[in-house]
Amino acid sequence: MFQLESLKGLSCASLSFYQEKKLVSSWYNDKSLPQDCIFPPDKRSGKDHAAAPCNSIPVIDLGKADYDDWNHIIQQILDASQEFGFFQVINHGVSERLMDDTMNLFLEFFDMPNEDKAEFFPEDSCRKSTLFTSNNYYNEGFHLWRNNFVHSCNPVEEWPTKPARYGLTLGLPKHCDPNLITAVQQGDIPGLQVFKDAKWIGVEPLPNAFVVDIGYQLQIITNGKLKSSEHRAVISSTHARTTIVTFLVPDSRSIIEPAKALTDNKPPLYRAFKNGEFLSFYTQKVGDPETVLEPFKLKN
Numbered sequence: 001m002f003q004l005e006s007l008k009g010l011s012c013a014s015l016s017f018y019q020e021k022k023l024v025s026s027w028y029n030d031k032s033l034p035q036d037c038i039f040p041p042d043k044r045s046g047k048d049h050a051a052a053p054c055n056s057i058p059v060i061d062l063g064k065a066d067y068d069d070w071n072h073i074i075q076q077i078l079d080a081s082q083e084f085g086f087f088q089v090i091n092h093g094v095s096e097r098l099m100d101d102t103m104n105l106f107l108e109f110f111d112m113p114n115e116d117k118a119e120f121f122p123e124d125s126c127r128k129s130t131l132f133t134s135n136n137y138y139n140e141g142f143h144l145w146r147n148n149f150v151h152s153c154n155p156v157e158e159w160p161t162k163p164a165r166y167g168l169t170l171g172l173p174k175h176c177d178p179n180l181i182t183a184v185q186q187g188d189i190p191g192l193q194v195f196k197d198a199k200w201i202g203v204e205p206l207p208n209a210f211v212v213d214i215g216y217q218l219q220i221i222t223n224g225k226l227k228s229s230e231h232r233a234v235i236s237s238t239h240a241r242t243t244i245v246t247f248l249v250p251d252s253r254s255i256i257e258p259a260k261a262l263t264d265n266k267p268p269l270y271r272a273f274k275n276g277e278f279l280s281f282y283t284q285k286v287g288d289p290e291t292v293l294e295p296f297k298l299k300n
């Protein structure tokens with residue numbers, strides 16, 4: 001696990017403390033929480049913070065595809081994507097060793113001294129790999145309890161252990177992903193929760209599984225047939241959590257619209273737009289699921 005030393009000054013707002021004020025705050029030692037990391041009461045995780053990881057999110061065994069009917073696997077994926085917007089895959093062909101090596105590499109990265117990590121702060125360079133707390137740091141009002149290292153195509157997220165003021169902050173608030181599909185290697189610390197039937201469901205960490213979720217763009221392309229589900233990341237007060245999250249994102253000039261072949265002659269629910277337009281609106285709205293699709297919906 002992470003040493004406290006490596007977390008000092010680099011969690012949540014402290015990334016900007018570190019950049020702007022060049023100080024390592026003592027808040028971590030005090031077990032207190034910086035004021036700007038405290039979520040407004042209606043955005044906190046509330047009583048469901050510790051929603052027990054459960055097995056209701058479908059687990060699809062891709063290894064069975066060798067001898068089973070592919071159509072059956074495809075149907076399982078479609079059913080899960082329609083009902084939950086989420087599923088886990090096991091026996092997917094990525095070796096356990098590669099998954100472990102990748103996770104260990106990123107654990108080592110987060111464990112490096114702050115001075116070494118500082119070269120990845122976005123303002124300092126035009127590197128492809130950057131380390132930050134959130135995309136919209138200066139407009140979001142309250143900050144996330146996480147560090148996010150985006151490495152060309154693979155972001156890695158670190159959710160440091162939380163100070164004693166339990167329940168006042170989150171790693172990531174309720175959102176849907178602004179891309180096609182996301183694959184998460186969640187490690188063994190629970191924290192990912194999906195909102196279904198007005199309840200939070202914890203996604204059980206399974207060894208060597210990928211959690212897959214449907215992003216807004218696939219929801220739009222399938223004209224709402226597949227569902228992008230709201231989810232969030234809660235933090236443990238005892239364990240740091242590191243996840244490897246791979247987003248499949250079209251180029252910002254790509255046109256996103258309901259595919260005619262998939263609309264079943266129903267009127268399209270969304271207009272055509274450039275992906276870049278959507279991504280900037282998403283960032284401006286800090287991913288707020290209540291409003292982020294509004295300008296892209298067609299009023300039929």
Ligand SMILES: O=C(O)CCC(=O)C(=O)O
Binds near residue numbers: 172191233243244245
């Ligand atoms: O790390 C996780 O468990 C989920 C992260 C997530 O939802 C995201 O980065 O969009």
Ligand SMILES: [Fe+2]
Binds near residue numbers: 175176177182231
């Ligand atoms: Fe997400």
